[in-house]
Amino acid sequence: MIDCTFYLNYLYSTITDYSVFTNYHYHLLATTTEALTESEKGSLILAGVLLSLVIIYFASKLGGEICARINLPPVLGELVGGVVIGVSALGLLVFPEGGTNASDSLIINFLEQTANLPPEAAESIFKSQSEVISLLSELGVIILLFEIGLESDLKELIRVGPQAAVVAVVGVVVPFASGTAGLIYIFNTPAIPAIFAGAALTATSIGITAKVLAEINRLTSKEGQIIIGAAVLDDILGIVVLAVVASLVKTGEIQVINVVYLIISAGAFLIGAIVIGRLLSPFFVELVNKMQTRGELLITALIFAASLSYIATVIQLEAILGAFAAGLILAETEKRKELEEQVIPVADVAVPIFFVCVGAKTDLGVLNPTIPANREGLIIAAFLIVVAIIGKVIAGFAVFGQGDLNKLAIGVGMIPRGEVGLVFAGVGASSGALSESTDAAIIMMVILTTFVAPPFLRLVFQEPKSSLTTANSTQEIAGQPTSTSESQNE
C-alpha cells in the first residue's frame, strides 16, 4: 500500500508538473485560485470524509485490539484511540467546536498536499467534513442504542423499573446536591456555575456502560438491567436538570411548570412508544413477511427507529432515546434474532465512529498540571471526580429488595458520564455560564469517570468469584485472570 501511494503520488506530481488541468467536477482542480464549484467542494469533502474514516477505523481497531490483549474493554481502546488521533495528541481528527481551525487539522493539511485543496477553501471543507463526521458519529450512537434496545429484555426492564427509578433519582440528587453545595461553600464558586457543574454530574453515559456489560455478558443480568434502566431514566432526569439549569442561566428563575411538563413529555414518550409499539409490532412482522426485496427487515426496522428518534428529538428528548425504544419494541417480536444478526455489521461500521469521535473531541491538554492556569481547575476537578464516583456508588446502595444483588456493581455501572457529560460541558461553555477552569474541571471529571468505570465494572462483577482467591482487589486491574477475558471479545 505504501509503495502504491508513493508511486501514485509520484505519478500525480509528474502530472501536475506538466500543468495538466482538469475540470472534471467529480475530481479535483490541479492548479487554480478560483472559488471552488459546488461539485468540486463535494469531491473534496468526500475525500476528507474517506480519509477521516480510514483514520477513525484504524484508531478504533488498533486501540481495541491493544485493550483486548491487556484485558481492558475494547471500547476503552476505541476511546483512547480517539484521544490519540484527536486534539490532545496527533491532531489528525479535530473538530471546529473545540476552537481549532483548518490549519490544526492534519487531514486538511494532507488534503492540501495530496488532493490539491486550495488553502483559501480549507476552512469551509474542514467545517463540512467535521459536520459530516459528527453526524455519522451521532448516527453511530443511534445504531448503538438501537442494538442495545434490541438486546434488552423489556419484561425484565419493566420488572426492575421501580428499583431502577430509585437508583436513578438518588444518582441524580446526591451528586447534584453535594457537587453544587461543595462548590459554593468550599470553593466559593458563584451560584450559577456551581449549579451547572453540579448538574453535569447527574447523567450517566449509557453507551459505554452498556458496551462493557455486553462484553462481559452481564447486560441481561439483574444488575445490568437495573443499570440500563437507571441510565435511561437518568438521561431523562439529566435532560430536565440541564433544561432547568440552562433556563436558570438565561432568566434567573426556575419555572416549576416547565419542569413538570418536561417530565411528563419524557415519560409519555417512552411509555407511549412502548405501548403503541407493542400493539403495532404484529403488523410490522406481517409487513416484513410480505416484502420481497433485499433488506426488507433491516430497512423497515430502521424506518421505525429513525421515526422514533425523530419524534424524540422533536419533543426535546434525545434521539438515542427513540432508537432505544425502537430496539426494545422490536426485541419483543419473532424477528428479534434475525434482526440482531443484520444489525451487527451495521453497528460494527457505525459505532466505532462515535467512540473515536468522543475521544478525539476530548482535550487532555486541560489535564497538564505544569500550566498554572490549569491548577484551579485540577483541584475543582478532583472534587468533582470524588463526588461523581461516590454519588453514584451511594445510588447503587440505595436499591431496595433482594439482598443477593451486587449493589456496588450497580453504583459502579452508573459512574461513566462519557458523551452525556461532554454535552453538559459543551452547553456550559457555549452559554457562557461556566468559567474556563470550571469547564475544564467538568471535562476532566467526564474523562476520568469514563476511563475508570470499565475496568472497575469488570472488577466488581468478578468480585463474588475472585474475592475467594484474591485479597487485594486493586491488583486485579493490572493482572486480571485471562480465562474470563478471553470469552469477552466476541
Place this chain on the structure above:
Amino acid sequence: MIDCTFYLNYLYSTITDYSVFTNYHYHLLATTTEALTESEKGSLILAGVLLSLVIIYFASKLGGEICARINLPPVLGELVGGVVIGVSALGLLVFPEGGTNASDSLIINFLEQTANLPPEAAESIFKSQSEVISLLSELGVIILLFEIGLESDLKELIRVGPQAAVVAVVGVVVPFASGTAGLIYIFNTPAIPAIFAGAALTATSIGITAKVLAEINRLTSKEGQIIIGAAVLDDILGIVVLAVVASLVKTGEIQVINVVYLIISAGAFLIGAIVIGRLLSPFFVELVNKMQTRGELLITALIFAASLSYIATVIQLEAILGAFAAGLILAETEKRKELEEQVIPVADVAVPIFFVCVGAKTDLGVLNPTIPANREGLIIAAFLIVVAIIGKVIAGFAVFGQGDLNKLAIGVGMIPRGEVGLVFAGVGASSGALSESTDAAIIMMVILTTFVAPPFLRLVFQEPKSSLTTANSTQEIAGQPTSTSESQNE
C-alpha cells in the same frame, strides 16, 4: 404510529403554549429569534437527516416492492421512488444544487413546524442536511461498487479484458462522434456545447446495470463480465473525455500530453492496485485472523476500500473505482464469502440512499412538452436518446470472438447513463458550457436510458429461452412469466 405522532405533537404544542423554554443543547429551542449555537444547529441537522432517511427508505421500499410485483427490477423502483419524493413531484427531498432553496423543501417546512426550526436558520440547516445526505449517498455508491467488486470474478474479468476493451472503446467513440457531429450539422449547435453533449453520451452507469444483472443472476455470466469490464473502462475513458472537454471549454485547445497522462494514471491505478493488492492480500487474511475484537474483517476491509477510494480521488479518478478495485482484490482471498455476508446488511442500509437521491435530484419538469421553452430541448433530447441507445448497441455487436455470445445483451447492458451522465450534466451546467435546453436534453437522455435499460436488459437476457414460445417480444415487458421473476428478488 400516526396516533403516537399526533399525541406527541399535541403534547408538544401544549408545552410550547406554556412557553416552556429549554436551552438543552442537544435539543431544540422552543421560542427564540437569536442565532443558533453550534450544538443547536447540530441537533436540527440530525433531525433533518433522520427525517430524510425515513423518507428515503420509505420511498425505496415502496418503489422497490411495487417494481418487484410488476416484474421490474427493484432498483428501478428505488429510482422512481426518488423521483416521486424529489424535486419533480412531492418536493420532500430536494437539494440546493438544483437551484431550490429551503422553502422548497418539505422536510425543512416540517422541521419548522415540528422541531421549532427558526425560519432565519432554515437556509443553513437545509444546506447542511443536503450536504450530509449527498455524502451518505456517495458513501452508498462506494459500498455498492465495493460489493460489486467483491462479487466479481477478477480472473474472468481479466480473461474478458480485450473484449471489454473493444466494447468500451467503440461504445465511447460511436456515441461521442455521432452525437457531436449530429448536433453541429443537424441542429447547428455551436462546437463546444455539441462536443460537451457528445461527451455526455459516453460513460455507462455501472451501478444500475450491475444491480439489474445481479437481480437476474447474470453478473457472473460471460456477457455480464464483459458489460462490467467495459463499463469500468468506459468510466475511465469517460473521465478522460470529460477532462479534455472541460479543459477545452476553459482554454479553447486540447493538450495531447494531458490526455496521455490521464490515461496512464487511470491504467496505472487499476493495474497497480490489483497487482499490489494481490501481493498484500495474504497479509490481510493473516492480520484479520489474529484480531480478536468485533467487526475485525469488515472494518479492516473497509479501511482498505476507503484507502483505495481516497487514492483514486486524489489521482483525479473516481472514488468508486477505488472501492471496486478493493472489492476485486478481496474477492480473491479466502475471506470472500464471510465478507460478502457482512457487507450485505451494510449495503442494504447505504445503497438505497444513493439510488433514491439520483432519482430525487432529477427534475422531470424539463420533460413537460406544454412549456414552449422545453421543446427545443425535447427534439435535441430525442436525437441524443437515439444516438445513446444505438451507439451502445453497436458497441455490443463490435465484440469479437465466440459466436454464442448474446451481443445484443452486451449492447443493451451499456445503455444506462444514470449517475455518471448526471455528473456530466452537472459539470456542463456549472461550467456554463451548455445552454439550458442542451443541459435539459442531456438530463432527459440520462433519465430515459436509465429507465429503459433494466426492462430491456431482462428482456434480451431471456430471449434465448422465451423466443421459442413468444413471437412478440414487446408483450413480454407487460406480462413476463412470474416463474422467472419470483427467484430474482433475494
